[in-house]
Amino acid sequence: MGRKPSITRDSAARAALAIVDESGPAALSLARVAAALNVRAPSLYNHFADKAEILGEVARIVVLDSGRVPDPEPGRWREWLVEEATLFRRSLLRHPHAVPLVVEYLPQQLLVRLYRQSSRLLAANGVPEGMHLFLLEAAHRMTLGSAISAATGRAALESLDLDDDGHPRPASEAEDERRFVEMVQAFVRGVDLPP
Template sequence: MGRRPMIQRETVARAAIEIVDADGPAALSLERIATKLGVKAPSLYNHFSDKTEILAEAARAIVLETPGHGDVVDGDWVSWLIDGAVAFRNTLLTHARAVPLVVENFPRRLLERLYAQHCRVLDENGVPVERQMFIVESVHRMTIGSAMCLATGRPAMAAPADPDQFDAAVLATLTSGDWNDDRLFVEMMRAFLVGTGASEG
């Protein structure tokens, strides 16, 4: 029986994620990964052509952590899409320091498979074909954008630095505490999806 290789692609990807989670993307290097795994840096080239390929594998591993979110219930594809987007956003924010890495190295084939799956679900639930990719791509971009804002320290609906610029009523909404990033994301998504008109009977 053959020996299991000391280095595996998923092990390297996981080591890269752990380094970025702890110290940010700037800390990631082949030498740091190799040290973490107890091997020499050149041995990584037996499994990856370069650092870019390791980043892509790490991004893929993070994306695949997103849990499934079941089937559409009673034709409510809007809630189904929102639930999936929330799950993906939560996964990204579990690795907040790695969000830029995922954005820059998002595995294209995996993304295309997810898009195709989502289009099939929308089609099964009566969404016009000409709106399907528009909706799916927009949801993906809003999810990534929301995660990037929060991961880089830009909270939603925060009290302004210069409150005199705002009408008193608007300022009251900003300082009420009624809004946070999670609520803003869900309500933004729902407003967009209902506003597409694709959910009308």
């Protein structure tokens, strides 16, 4: 019988995510990940070619941990797309320091796989194939942009009024999410589908 490995690719990536969550991406090093796993740093090279590959795995975890919305009832793809975007945004904001890593290191193969799954769902709901990538890419970019804004302390504004120090008042987290949902809803309602 073989010996159970002391670390796995997933455990190393989750340790890296915990470091990023706690201290930000600049604090991430192979030595720190190894210390969190009680192994020596060179052992990480059995699982990852370099730090960039670890960051790609961190991005993958954040995306896949967002969960999935059940397939929509017929004709309810717009609501489904809004819910998917909202779940993804929430997952991103559970890891605000990791949001830039998701933008920079998200494995493109994963993105294509997720888009293909969503494309099949849109097709099953009668959305013309030529609109699939447009819808998915637009929702993805709106979600990432909103998450980056919120993660960097630039949530939606409460109003156009300034506080006593001359600063804009940010909206609450709940209000910021509500406005994001309304933005995506307005987008999908406004999409003109060809017959």
